[in-house]
Amino acid sequence: MSQDTLLIPGPVTLSKNVINTLGSQSLSHLSPEFTSIFKEALQNSRSLFKAHPQRGQPLIIAGSGTLGFDLVGTNLIDPINDKILLLSTGFFSNEFATCLEQNYKVQHLNILKAPIGGVVPMDQIVNSLQQDNYKAIIMTHVDTSTGVRSDVEKISQVVKKISPNTLIVVDAVCSLGCETLKFHDWGLDFALSASQKALGMAPGLSVCMISDRALDVALDEKTKPTGFYASIKNWYPVLKNSELGVATYFATPPVQLIAALNVALKEILSYKYKGLVGIDARVAKHADVSKWFKTKMVQELHLKLLPSSEKNAANGLSAIYADDPASLISYLKNEKHIIVAAGILKEIKSKYFRVGHMGVSACDDSLGQLGSCFDAIQEILQQ
Amino acid sequence: MSQDTLLIPGPVTLSKNVINTLGSQSLSHLSPEFTSIFKEALQNSRSLFKAHPQRGQPLIIAGSGTLGFDLVGTNLIDPINDKILLLSTGFFSNEFATCLEQNYKVQHLNILKAPIGGVVPMDQIVNSLQQDNYKAIIMTHVDTSTGVRSDVEKISQVVKKISPNTLIVVDAVCSLGCETLKFHDWGLDFALSASQKALGMAPGLSVCMISDRALDVALDEKTKPTGFYASIKNWYPVLKNSELGVATYFATPPVQLIAALNVALKEILSYKYKGLVGIDARVAKHADVSKWFKTKMVQELHLKLLPSSEKNAANGLSAIYADDPASLISYLKNEKHIIVAAGILKEIKSKYFRVGHMGVSACDDSLGQLGSCFDAIQEILQQ
Numbered sequence: 001m002s003q004d005t006l007l008i009p010g011p012v013t014l015s016k017n018v019i020n021t022l023g024s025q026s027l028s029h030l031s032p033e034f035t036s037i038f039k040e041a042l043q044n045s046r047s048l049f050k051a052h053p054q055r056g057q058p059l060i061i062a063g064s065g066t067l068g069f070d071l072v073g074t075n076l077i078d079p080i081n082d083k084i085l086l087l088s089t090g091f092f093s094n095e096f097a098t099c100l101e102q103n104y105k106v107q108h109l110n111i112l113k114a115p116i117g118g119v120v121p122m123d124q125i126v127n128s129l130q131q132d133n134y135k136a137i138i139m140t141h142v143d144t145s146t147g148v149r150s151d152v153e154k155i156s157q158v159v160k161k162i163s164p165n166t167l168i169v170v171d172a173v174c175s176l177g178c179e180t181l182k183f184h185d186w187g188l189d190f191a192l193s194a195s196q197k198a199l200g201m202a203p204g205l206s207v208c209m210i211s212d213r214a215l216d217v218a219l220d221e222k223t224k225p226t227g228f229y230a231s232i233k234n235w236y237p238v239l240k241n242s243e244l245g246v247a248t249y250f251a252t253p254p255v256q257l258i259a260a261l262n263v264a265l266k267e268i269l270s271y272k273y274k275g276l277v278g279i280d281a282r283v284a285k286h287a288d289v290s291k292w293f294k295t296k297m298v299q300e301l302h303l304k305l306l307p308s309s310e311k312n313a314a315n316g317l318s319a320i321y322a323d324d325p326a327s328l329i330s331y332l333k334n335e336k337h338i339i340v341a342a343g344i345l346k347e348i349k350s351k352y353f354r355v356g357h358m359g360v361s362a363c364d365d366s367l368g369q370l371g372s373c374f375d376a377i378q379e380i381l382q383q
Numbered sequence: 384m385s386q387d388t389l390l391i392p393g394p395v396t397l398s399k400n401v402i403n404t405l406g407s408q409s410l411s412h413l414s415p416e417f418t419s420i421f422k423e424a425l426q427n428s429r430s431l432f433k434a435h436p437q438r439g440q441p442l443i444i445a446g447s448g449t450l451g452f453d454l455v456g457t458n459l460i461d462p463i464n465d466k467i468l469l470l471s472t473g474f475f476s477n478e479f480a481t482c483l484e485q486n487y488k489v490q491h492l493n494i495l496k497a498p499i500g501g502v503v504p505m506d507q508i509v510n511s512l513q514q515d516n517y518k519a520i521i522m523t524h525v526d527t528s529t530g531v532r533s534d535v536e537k538i539s540q541v542v543k544k545i546s547p548n549t550l551i552v553v554d555a556v557c558s559l560g561c562e563t564l565k566f567h568d569w570g571l572d573f574a575l576s577a578s579q580k581a582l583g584m585a586p587g588l589s590v591c592m593i594s595d596r597a598l599d600v601a602l603d604e605k606t607k608p609t610g611f612y613a614s615i616k617n618w619y620p621v622l623k624n625s626e627l628g629v630a631t632y633f634a635t636p637p638v639q640l641i642a643a644l645n646v647a648l649k650e651i652l653s654y655k656y657k658g659l660v661g662i663d664a665r666v667a668k669h670a671d672v673s674k675w676f677k678t679k680m681v682q683e684l685h686l687k688l689l690p691s692s693e694k695n696a697a698n699g700l701s702a703i704y705a706d707d708p709a710s711l712i713s714y715l716k717n718e719k720h721i722i723v724a725a726g727i728l729k730e731i732k733s734k735y736f737r738v739g740h741m742g743v744s745a746c747d748d749s750l751g752q753l754g755s756c757f758d759a760i761q762e763i764l765q766q
Contacts, residue, residue, distance in 0.1 A: 004410075004414075006408070006409055006410070006411060008411050010635065011409040011410070011411065011412060011635065011638055012409060013408065013409060014408060014409055019406050019407065019408060020406055021406075022405050022406045022407075022639060023402045023403055023404075023405045023406015023407070024402065024405075024406070025389070025396065025397060025402060026389055026394040026395060026396060026397055026579070026585060026586075027387075027389070027394070028389060028391050028394065028722050028724075029394060029586070030724075031387075031722065062445060062446050062447050062450075062586065062587045063445050063446045063450075063612065064445045064612070064634040064635050064636075064637070065634070065635065066611065066612050066633075066634035066635075067445075067446075067612045067634075069611050069612070070610055070611050070612045070613070073611065074609070074610075098611075099611035102611075103607075103608060103609055103610060103611040103614060104609060104611075105607075105609075194635070196409070196635055202409060202637060202638065202639045202640070203409075203412070203445065203635045203636065203637045203638060203639075204445045204587050204637030204639075204640050224486075224488075225486060226457070226486055226487060226488075226609040226610070227453055227457075227486060227609070227610050227613065228449065228452050228453050228456065228481075228482035228485075228486040228487075229446065229447070229449050229450045229452070229453045229613070230453070230610065230612070230613075231486060249727070250449075251447040251448070251449035251450075252393065252394065252447050252448065252449075252577070252579055252586045253447075253586065254447070254585060254586045254587030254640075255394055255585065255586060256405060256585045256586075256587070257585070257587050257637075257640075339411050339414065341411070341413075344632070
């Protein structure tokens with residue numbers, strides 16, 4: 001539709017194979033052909049989450065990433081009795097909190113808010129876990145609004161130690177496919193993601209992973225999800241069967257999106273870099289590209305990054321302060337046909353911009369997108 | 384992906400232009416290019432519903448048609464105090480009822496069940512409306528499980544006369560684009576549909592229309608939707624702005640799906656048949672094709688249709704009794720590469736099959752799909 005180079009933190013530039021599969025004739029959602037595609041897509045998404053091959057269940061549902069908030073709110077939380085700890089590192093953490101408070105009427109929601117650009121200090125997390133018995137802790141792996149990455153592995157270790165029964169819920173919308181995420185090894189219980197970021201697919205799919213013990217909560221007869229479309233009780237038998245290759249019906253699956261997701265997942269799982277193969281190779285490449293881009297921004301253009309340290313800066317995007325981000329963004333679009341994103345964190349909205357480097361934009365060097373983007377930013381800043 | 388001829392009642396065969404637009408590079412969801420596409424898609428969907436050009440709001444949301452049940456359940460109904468009248472003509476009406484009873488805990492749900500193949504008798508509807516004060520009446524325009532069409536116009540007239548404050552909710556998943564539906568003239572309040580049937584697009588979008596007075600309910604501060612993703616309070620400002628051409632964010636819209644929907648809607652709105660143009664032409668063509676196909680089934684092949692009369696037989700599909708539907712379906716697939724659907728109404732599941740004739744399968748004569756399908760069915764029945 002457009003000749004512009006898309007470098008926002010999602011939707012991302014797609015590979016040719018993904019585009020070709022998106023643009024394919026419809027299949028019956030109950031055909032053996034689609035059933036086998038759906039099975040593969042579920043198995044491949046399991047690999048991407050580094051989930052156990054048999055335990056838990058990947059969920060692939062038509063919707064946006066936001067639908068994942070509802071999957072958590074309506075299936076895992078008793079709004080009256082459960083205490084929830086939520087770590088906020090930006091706009092999307094706050095949206096998750098709003099969903100739980102305003103819509104699901106969660107009565108005991110303790111929000112620990114990180115300073116802008118930072119993460120929630122570990123001692124605050126430890127204190128909270130020691131003081132109360134939380135049903136779940138919720139964190140945003142990478143908040144797309146700030147480019148801040150939380151240390152999900154360390155936080156999970158602390159939770160396991162202090163409060164092993166607490167469910168660990170991770171918003172992985174901006175991390176799955178470009179950050180190290182080990183669903184099984186870290187003992188996560190729910191990770192929610194979406195198709196249009198580092199998975200390298202178009203927007204339109206909610207892609208999640210749920211553990212066996214979170215499934216026990218969701219499927220318990222005492223759990224009464226208000227949502228019908230968001231009810232894991234409705235989806236679980238269908239997705240479990242689909243992963244076994246048995247076509248089962250609840251709500252027509254988006255056949256083209258799922259087929260294209262599967263192509264995107266296979267591209268990730270066959271990716272090679274520095275002697276690595278698959279998701280590890282992909283994460284390493286994202287990390288290197290991110291480091292390269294951020295270093296150039298800081299050292300050559302003397303710009304300041306929003307994340308307070310290299311350690312909590314995401315691999316998939318760079319959030320960068322600038323004197324006049326609005327002019328920079330329109331110059332890039334109008335003069336260079338490069339699309340980057342504005343800031344969206346309320347407090348500092350007009351003071352920064354965001355460059356996405358996920359999927360093929362980061363992993364296919366032949367596109368040269370980030371080099372061009374750097375050159376263009378350099379050009380405007382030198383004018 | 385497949386060379387088969389797809390003739391199930393959704394997902395449907397897509398036109399080349401729709402496929403090409405689906406398979407396009409991503410756009411920023413906030414770009415002027417996408418904003419203008421989204422604006423057009425909303426305006427065009429308004430035309431398709433025959434809604435008032437300014438009143439009410441079309442809703443286009445990533446999800447399946449089923450999401451529309453939640454939009455009604457969580458935004459329009461007070462589960463404790465509201466009385467709801469639901470007319471059931473098949474599997475999908477029953478699903479809607481299940482959603483309201485089991486998930487939204489609607490306490491006063493009066494279900495009037497039609498006999499298999501029939502519609503709910505008007506005197507039962509009249510009696511119910513006279514006896515109780517209903518917040519809403521819910522009906523399935525065409526139940527995809529049975530191919531039965533309800534007379535939404537007549538029922539709406541009766542509702543307006545007896546109980547003018549009752550909201551009229553129509554499941555138009557299998558009717559929008561192929562049946563006469565006049566949202567404004569009939570005084571409907573909520574119509575829910577989906578992209579993968581007579582709209583001629585891939586599955587993945589919930590496409591709905593809400594009236595001003597239903598919006599008043601949904602946006603009232605007393606209305607507390609449990610769903611976050613299904614909250615019209617969250618979507619309304621975004622979709623209203625998008626229809627005015629102002630990019631606004633809540634949950635990333637599926638840019639390719641919306642662009643392809645817009646292409647599909649434009650194909651419908653420019654369609655010409657028998658001196659008619661647009662949706663009227665499209666409905667007339669579907670009606671003629673349906674009549675032709677059904678007549679051949681009955682008169683030439685001596686098969687019996689599931690709908691009890693011509694008047695309540697849908698335009699977009701034919702549900703047909705057969706001695707051995709399973710063999711017929713697999714013969715069509717294996718020998719003729721034609722995909723039709725099995726029955727899904729529990730009581731008679733193994734006794735009938737369904738042929739979809741929606742979108743280009745019905746409207747593009749050059750494809751010759753239904754002629755081939757008839758010939759193939761004739762061939763197997765004569766063996």
